[in-house]
Amino acid sequence: xxxxxxxxxxxxxxxxxxxxxxxxxxxxxxxxxxxxxxxxxxxxxxxxxxxxxxxxxxxxxxxxxxxxxxxxxxxxxxxxxxxxxxxxxxxxxxxxxxxxxxxxxxxxxxxxxxxxxxxxxxxxxxxxxxxxxxxxxxxxxxxxxxxxxxxxxxxxxxxxxxxxxxxxxxxxxxxxxxxxxxxxxxxxxxxxxxxxxxxxxxxxxxxxxxxxxxxxxxxxxxxxxxxxxxxxxxxxxxxxxxxxxxxxxxxxxxxxxxxxxxxxxxxxxxxx
Numbered sequence: 001x002x003x004x005x006x007x008x009x010x011x012x013x014x015x016x017x018x019x020x021x022x023x024x025x026x027x028x029x030x031x032x033x034x035x036x037x038x039x040x041x042x043x044x045x046x047x048x049x050x051x052x053x054x055x056x057x058x059x060x061x062x063x064x065x066x067x068x069x070x071x072x073x074x075x076x077x078x079x080x081x082x083x084x085x086x087x088x089x090x091x092x093x094x095x096x097x098x099x100x101x102x103x104x105x106x107x108x109x110x111x112x113x114x115x116x117x118x119x120x121x122x123x124x125x126x127x128x129x130x131x132x133x134x135x136x137x138x139x140x141x142x143x144x145x146x147x148x149x150x151x152x153x154x155x156x157x158x159x160x161x162x163x164x165x166x167x168x169x170x171x172x173x174x175x176x177x178x179x180x181x182x183x184x185x186x187x188x189x190x191x192x193x194x195x196x197x198x199x200x201x202x203x204x205x206x207x208x209x210x211x212x213x214x215x216x217x218x219x220x221x222x223x224x225x226x227x228x229x230x231x232x233x234x235x236x237x238x239x240x241x242x243x244x245x246x247x248x249x250x251x252x253x254x255x256x257x258x259x260x261x262x263x264x265x266x267x268x269x270x271x272x
Contacts, residue, residue: 001059002170003027003089005047006066008034010130011095014163015064016040022171029056047071050079057087062170066095067109069223077109081116091119091176093169095162098126098181102241104230119176121169126183126242127156127235129263132193139205139271145194146208148215149236153187155245158258165252181246188260197271200264212236 002019006012007028019026020037028036029045036042043056047067057063063084067075084092094113099105101124113120135145162182169175188196191207198205210218212232219228234242249257264271 001025001027002062002064003029003053003056003060004064004066005029005045005053006064006068006095007036007042008032009066010128010133010159011162011166012064012066014160015166018163018167019170022167024171027056027060029053047077047080048075050083053080053083054087057084057089060084060087060089062091062093063089064093064095064166064170065113069227072097072105072109072224072227074224075109077112078115081112081118085116085118089118091121091170092116093121093123093166093175095166096122096124098124098183098242099230099234100124101179101181102234102239104234105227121175121177122179123162123166123169124179124181125157125162126181127154128162129156129158129184129260130267131156132197132260132264133267133270135194135197136270139197139201142206143198143201143203144206144208145190145197146210147190147194148210148212148232149189150191150207150209151189152236152238153189153192154235154238154243155183155185155187156193156260157182157184157249158260158263160263161249161253161257165249168252180248180252182249183244183246183257185257185259186245187243193260193264196261196264197268199261200268201271 008030027041045052138144194207
């Protein structure tokens with residue numbers, strides 16, 4: 001049995017699907033009741049209340065841990081690891097952040113997993129392609145994308161690629177103790193993303209550059225301030241490491257990571 005937390009999100013949902021397609025028994029965990037694929041057990045639980053995970057972890061051998069931005073800033077993953085270890089879980093795959101490697105984000109989540117005594121694998125993705133969903137309303141209504149740092153490019157990653165890497169690490173031996181940096185195939189700027197969305201729509205999408213302050217105020221509505229500042233720093237003034245394309249997705253999956261344009265085509269219904 002493999003348990004997937006955050007199972008209804010942009011990474012968790014395709015991960016559950018990938019595991020089911022591979023013939024695995026899966027328990028999908030989310031904070032709210034949600035539909036899951038046929039044959040998948042759903043358990044309502046919250047990482048912020050580790051005891052609520054106990055029913056989901058019965059009989060589990062592996063656990064995928066995905067935390068919310070608020071938990072990333074304030075949560076105690078050590079308690080979650082204690083519950084997992086007591087339940088008999090042997091392997092943990094943590095969705096961490098490229099920012100841990102570049103020291104923009106704290107390492108306490110990874111530290112808690114390393115101290116757990118369980119087999120572990122860390123996934124460190126950078127900017128997600130799916131962050132473009134924040135533009136969906138303005139694209140539908142006005143064919144406009146508003147974002148800061150229009151010309152600054154970083155190699156954003158398709159969440160489906162993250163999910164496929166996670167599925168491999170959860171199912172197959174040889175990944176314990178490894179840290180994987182996950183990126184797309186090439187750096188892409190917000191202006192280029194707007195163009196790709198327009199190409200997928202078959203209509204022009206205008207790009208309007210926000211100031212850093214405008215973007216910050218918008219992000220504070222759904223992210224803690226330390227996470228906002230770290231994110232804006234990585235997007236606005238990325239280091240060489242943050243702009244570098246990692247070989248890890250291709251090495252693990254045996255194919256190149258998907259480009260943002262592919263993600264846009266696959267998800268274009270959200271922008272119509």
